[in-house]
Amino acid sequence: MNPELLKEQFPILNQEINGHPLVYLDNAATSQKPRAVIDAVKQYYEWENSNVHRGVHTLGSRATEAYEGAREKVARFIGAPDSSQIIFTRGTTTALNIVASSYGPANVGVGDEIVITEMEHHSNLIPWQQLAIRTGATLKYIPMQPDGHIELQDAEETITSQTKIVAINYVSNVLGVVNPVKEIAAIAHRHGAVIVVDGAQSTPHMKIDVKDLDCDFYALSGHKMCAPTGIGVLYGKKELLDAMEPIEFGGEMINDVGLYESTWKELPWKFEGGTPIIAGAVGLGAAVDFLESVGMDAIAEHERQLAAYAMDRLSGIEGITLYGPKDRKVGLVTFNLDDIHPHDVATVLDSFGVAVRAGHHCCQPLMRWLKASATARASFYLYNTEADVDRLVDGLIQTKEYFA
Template identity: 65%
Template sequence: MNAKELRQYFPILHQEVNGHSLVYLDNGATSQKPIQVIEAMEKYYKEYNSNVHRGVHTLGSKATDGYEGAREKVRAFINAREAAEIVFTRGTTTAINTVAYGYARATLKPGDEIVTTIAEHHANFIPWQQAAKVTGATFKFIPLTEEGTVTLDAVRETITPQTKIVAIRHISNVLGDTVPVKEIAKIAHENGAILVVDGAQGAPHMRIDVQELDCDFYTFSSHKMCGPTGIGVLYGKRELLEKTEPVEFGGEMIDYVDLYDSTWKEVPWKFEGGTPIIAGAIGLGAAIDFLQEIGMDEIERHEKKLIAYALEQMLEMEGITIYGPKQDRSSLITFNLAQVHPHDLATVLDSHGIAIRAGHHCAQPLMRWLNVSATARASFYVYNTEEEVDVFLAGLKKTKEYFGNVFS
């Protein structure tokens, strides 16, 4: 099924914005939802809305089956060894914070090292920054190439036997580069460290096999992969999840409560305090079904084709600066137009029905490294077409002409 055929399943795409057909190129922030996901969540609320695990009545059993069935779908989607290694969270940010608070703060000491890069999303930067401050660990950064990419030589030079945690993105939400996670995991493990991967921009766009990658933790969000907002996934190797302390207490995660002490359920439930995100998990499960039917390899192929098509023409346009590698990018293009603030650019494009992102993209250290305050970002997904790329490029040219006249 090609992109044009897929669009029939996305009601939101069939509308006009400011008198123009919507061209949605802000998928890096959040993707749109197919009718299959919307209907799966609606069916839960209409037909078997109930809490999970503890209820023995019929609706409770159906809800539990839906919730735990979604966990199994996630397990298969990333090829985890067992469903117990899949923890539902509020999103990538919560998942990373769970590791930073529940594992890092409990195990790190002065002299230990946390290694990351300045190109990380704040969600994969601040938790480690704060964990280092609290524990006395050293916060270190892998040097970047001129394009902002990570080389294995730089990784080897930065990671030492004192390194305990390496935290890195799978795909940059600004630069669009894909990090060699499998090779970095090997280097980390040779030095006795664990690897935590921010997969927010990875899981929606490529096939993920956590056993093949051999990462220790992998995190991602539902809403960037056709699923609902408010739910995400923390994958962790069982032995590490068992060493990780819960960060929320009460409700579903409880085993036994005494006056002065309590015990927790086994993984993964010890991390899912309170009433869990039931409808969200069911929606995520439906999104995974949808993506699996298309095929993750096909999604990656389609997006790379769109990126190459757009890049080729943008590189020929005078006055455009593109950040990150000029080849082998994934899912997004970050750029600036000379003499035009990214917010102004995004506003003009919006007047033509084109939705892009503008700002620092939750990556302020990277913005300073790039010597800019903000950038524009066009991010693509499985339902975008070459015709939409043409509309986007035409919009860029119109914006150039408009501001060219203003500044002339």
């Protein structure tokens, strides 16, 4: 793959910020959108816009075909056995909340355990925290090693016969850690627990096979993988989804409505009440096509090399603190610079056209574990280059001089 040529397919990257060519290094927050995705959404609104499933006219048929076609693409992209296991949601947050609010109360009670880690994004922490409060279950945390990675022995010692749910991110949005979810899934299953995987930071950057991982639930967001905002996916094993009750009620998700009781449609539609996010799904399908044309293995290798280059270059800056394992496989670097607040670092970098994220990254417990109130984060994607890293390093050196 050629990141310079790929960059040309992203219109937003062809601009100047504060008089400098834009270097976009905030991809863990949201990725930019290629022309193919923008055109697909435009095509839908200009030629196919209609509600899905309900109409027999031509536009309704086109919209339904595009919407359900996107579901088929996503199923193939993550290795789901059947497209009925793909539930369209607003994003990872909604997907995780569906599991916590539907599967959780029916399967977790007093004395049971929910196991997570301190590196979880708030979206994969608060739902389980609230479930534990509502049900009287115990929330437990797998210990982390000093550099932030998890040892399987610690997972073995934390997950017990009382554990009902293990929820963990595949990739940390702060540490860049790739967690051993396949091995943790095996541990969970030996104890009769299910595993819920937050795939927001993994799906855009590596090949995913939910069958190989043997995860029970997997959540992802489209906007982090070149698709529009407001569209995401919940994958679940069919027997689990079949047994779950919907948590949102209204049109489209019903089979029959009486005056005093109703019945639900089959999967996946019982979880998709109301008019769905049709244009978002169309855009997600186009994003899947785009990423597959580039190749997920090629993207993963490019990011691995770029992260190694970034870690090497950044480690040469005096006064910088780098968080997470030095040897990582995803394109994400989190750091602090001397005693300069991360927001000030990000502001100065922006004056040079370099966009990074600053704050607690929706990971306040992890910030406390790191003994930092906030950090700065540079995150890379398929269109970033070593020259972008060089711009980041030059900007940080100038930031040091500015605050000297």
